[in-house]
Amino acid sequence: MASRQIPVLDHDAVLAAVSPTEAIDRVRDAFVRHRRGEWAMPPKIYLDCPPHGDFRAMPARGDGLALLKWVTSFPGNPARGLPTVTGIVCLSDATDGEPLMLLDARSVTALRTGAVAAVATRALARSDARSVGLIGCGLHGAWAARCLAVAGYGPGICADPRAEVARALAQELGWEAAPLSAALRQEVVCCVTPGAEPVVEAGDLRAGMHLNMLGADGAGKAEATVGAVASCHLFCDEWEQAVHGGELTGAVRAGAVHRERVTELGAVLAGDAPGRAGPEAITLFDSTGLAIQDLAIAGAALQAWRDGAVDAQTVQL
Amino acid sequence: MASRQIPVLDHDAVLAAVSPTEAIDRVRDAFVRHRRGEWAMPPKIYLDCPPHGDFRAMPARGDGLALLKWVTSFPGNPARGLPTVTGIVCLSDATDGEPLMLLDARSVTALRTGAVAAVATRALARSDARSVGLIGCGLHGAWAARCLAVAGYGPGICADPRAEVARALAQELGWEAAPLSAALRQEVVCCVTPGAEPVVEAGDLRAGMHLNMLGADGAGKAEATVGAVASCHLFCDEWEQAVHGGELTGAVRAGAVHRERVTELGAVLAGDAPGRAGPEAITLFDSTGLAIQDLAIAGAALQAWRDGAVDAQTVQL
Numbered sequence: 001m002a003s004r005q006i007p008v009l010d011h012d013a014v015l016a017a018v019s020p021t022e023a024i025d026r027v028r029d030a031f032v033r034h035r036r037g038e039w040a041m042p043p044k045i046y047l048d049c050p051p052h053g054d055f056r057a058m059p060a061r062g063d064g065l066a067l068l069k070w071v072t073s074f075p076g077n078p079a080r081g082l083p084t085v086t087g088i089v090c091l092s093d094a095t096d097g098e099p100l101m102l103l104d105a106r107s108v109t110a111l112r113t114g115a116v117a118a119v120a121t122r123a124l125a126r127s128d129a130r131s132v133g134l135i136g137c138g139l140h141g142a143w144a145a146r147c148l149a150v151a152g153y154g155p156g157i158c159a160d161p162r163a164e165v166a167r168a169l170a171q172e173l174g175w176e177a178a179p180l181s182a183a184l185r186q187e188v189v190c191c192v193t194p195g196a197e198p199v200v201e202a203g204d205l206r207a208g209m210h211l212n213m214l215g216a217d218g219a220g221k222a223e224a225t226v227g228a229v230a231s232c233h234l235f236c237d238e239w240e241q242a243v244h245g246g247e248l249t250g251a252v253r254a255g256a257v258h259r260e261r262v263t264e265l266g267a268v269l270a271g272d273a274p275g276r277a278g279p280e281a282i283t284l285f286d287s288t289g290l291a292i293q294d295l296a297i298a299g300a301a302l303q304a305w306r307d308g309a310v311d312a313q314t315v316q317l
Numbered sequence: 318m319a320s321r322q323i324p325v326l327d328h329d330a331v332l333a334a335v336s337p338t339e340a341i342d343r344v345r346d347a348f349v350r351h352r353r354g355e356w357a358m359p360p361k362i363y364l365d366c367p368p369h370g371d372f373r374a375m376p377a378r379g380d381g382l383a384l385l386k387w388v389t390s391f392p393g394n395p396a397r398g399l400p401t402v403t404g405i406v407c408l409s410d411a412t413d414g415e416p417l418m419l420l421d422a423r424s425v426t427a428l429r430t431g432a433v434a435a436v437a438t439r440a441l442a443r444s445d446a447r448s449v450g451l452i453g454c455g456l457h458g459a460w461a462a463r464c465l466a467v468a469g470y471g472p473g474i475c476a477d478p479r480a481e482v483a484r485a486l487a488q489e490l491g492w493e494a495a496p497l498s499a500a501l502r503q504e505v506v507c508c509v510t511p512g513a514e515p516v517v518e519a520g521d522l523r524a525g526m527h528l529n530m531l532g533a534d535g536a537g538k539a540e541a542t543v544g545a546v547a548s549c550h551l552f553c554d555e556w557e558q559a560v561h562g563g564e565l566t567g568a569v570r571a572g573a574v575h576r577e578r579v580t581e582l583g584a585v586l587a588g589d590a591p592g593r594a595g596p597e598a599i600t601l602f603d604s605t606g607l608a609i610q611d612l613a614i615a616g617a618a619l620q621a622w623r624d625g626a627v628d629a630q631t632v633q634l
Binding site for chain 1: 325327328357359360362363364365366369370372374376377378383385387389390391394397399403404405407409411412413414415416419421630632633634
C-alpha cells in the first residue's frame, strides 16, 4: 500500500482556516444535523490519569467524515506553563477510513466552545439582548467573547480575578474590564470558569437574562448554585453529558431538576421544541462540549485547505 | 503557549523502530502490568460507518504514557486497493497531557497482533511444540508468522486461498505453502482469517495442539465452529471483548461456554492462573486485540526514537 501525505493544521492554521463567523454557522448546522439523525456521536470515553487530569476520546461522524478528538483536561498545567487543554483531532474519510487531516485540538476546542455560546445566545436570549457579561477571560472565555462579538452582541464586561487578563481581552474587543458584579448585570452572561466554586447565585438572576454556562465540565464542578440552576428555564447541548458532568449535575442529583424540564439545543434549532418562553424568562444553556461541534470546525478547516485558503504541513503515514 | 514539534513515525519507521523480538517482550510485559493493575484500559468505543466499516477509539495508560489508537476496519477496502486497517496512534505524556508522538496505526496493529501470537504460544502451547500451521497469510498473518519464527517456532505451513500470497510468505520464512488441511495438522495452529466462515471444526482438533485465533474480531464472525471452541481449554486476551466480538462469542451465546471456563492470558503470564492442563490438552487462545498491546509497541517506538535508533518526521501542533 502506498504511503499517504496527510495535511496537518497547527494551532494558528486552524484559526486561520475557520473564522468565528463560519464556526458559528457550522456549529449551528451540526446541532441540527445531529438532531435529525444525520450525524452520529457515540458517548465520549475518559482515560483518567490521577492525580494530574484526564484524556477524553470523542468520536463523531457526519457529511462523509469521521472524527476523533483526543483531548486533555489537566487543571494543574497552567501553573507549569502548559495548557490545560491540548491534544489532536484526527479527521478521516467515513467511506473508506483513510486519514484526511490532523488538527491541533486546543484551537478546535476553543473555537467550537466559543461558537456554541453565540449559537445558544441567538437561539435563546431575548431578541433585543445585546450586552454581554463575560465571567472568566481565559482561552475559552476569549473565544466565547469573540464569537458573541461577531454575532452582533456587545459591548460587554470582562470579569476575571486576573485583572490584566480581563483588561487585555476588553481592550481587544472594545469592551470594559469590571468586577464580577458588573458582569452579572448584563443581558447575556457567559460563565467560562474552571467551576471550582459557583459565580452565579439565585439572587443574581434577573427577568429576561440569558446565561451560557461553558466552564465546569466534570463531576463536582459548578459555576452556578443549585438554587440558581433550578430557577432557570433550562437548556443543554446533550442531556446525557450534562447530567453526568455538566452544570446540571448538581441540580439533578439534588432532585431539583428532572429530565422533562431540560431542552436540548438541537431540538430548539431544528424547530422541534420551543426556546425562550417569553421576554421575562430566565434561560440557562449548559454547554458540556460535543464532538459534533469539533466535527463542524474540522470539516470547515478541511474545506478551507482543499480550497487553498490555508497552508498545511504534511506528514507521511 | 509555544508550539511543539512532535515526532511522527510512518509505517516503515514503526517497523524499523521495534523488532519482532522486542514487540514480543513488550507485549508480554503489558499483559502482566495490566493484570497487576499498573496499566489501565477503558473499553474501546466503536463509530459505525454503515455500510462500509467502522472506526475504533482504543485508549490505554501505563508507564507514564497515555495512548489512543484511532483505527479502522473496512473489510471492502482491499478490493479498492486500500487497507482494511488504517489509522493513527496518538501517544501522550500521562502526567501533563502533552502529545509525544504520532504513529501509523496499521504497522502498530500488525506488530502487536503478531507479537501476541508468540506470547500466547509460549505461555500455552506444549513446551515441545514447534511446527506452525498459519491459516490466512495477509498482513496480520504474516506478522504472526514472523513473530512465531523469531520466538523459535517453525518451520510451518502457510495456507491461504490466494496461493501466491501463501507462497510469498512461505518463501520469506523458509516455510512451505500447502492447503488448509496440512496447516491444521501442525502443533501450533494460527488462524488469521476475516472470519466470514469457520476454518476449524471439532474434527480438526488433535490432542496437544494449541490454537491462536487472531482473525474474527466482530459480531457474527468466527474462525472455529461452536463445537470446536467448546471442545478446547479456553484462554482469551480480555473476557469482555472476547465475549462481545471475538471467537468466543458464538459459543457463549449458544450456552456452550461460561465465564469460569475461560482464563485471561494476563492471569497466566502473571502466575495467577494455570495455563495448559497437561501435554494432551487442546488449548485455544482468542485474541481480540487490546490497546495495552498498542501501548507496548508505541512505548518501544518512543524509546527507540529517543535513543536515536530511528529517524522521525516532525510536525508542529
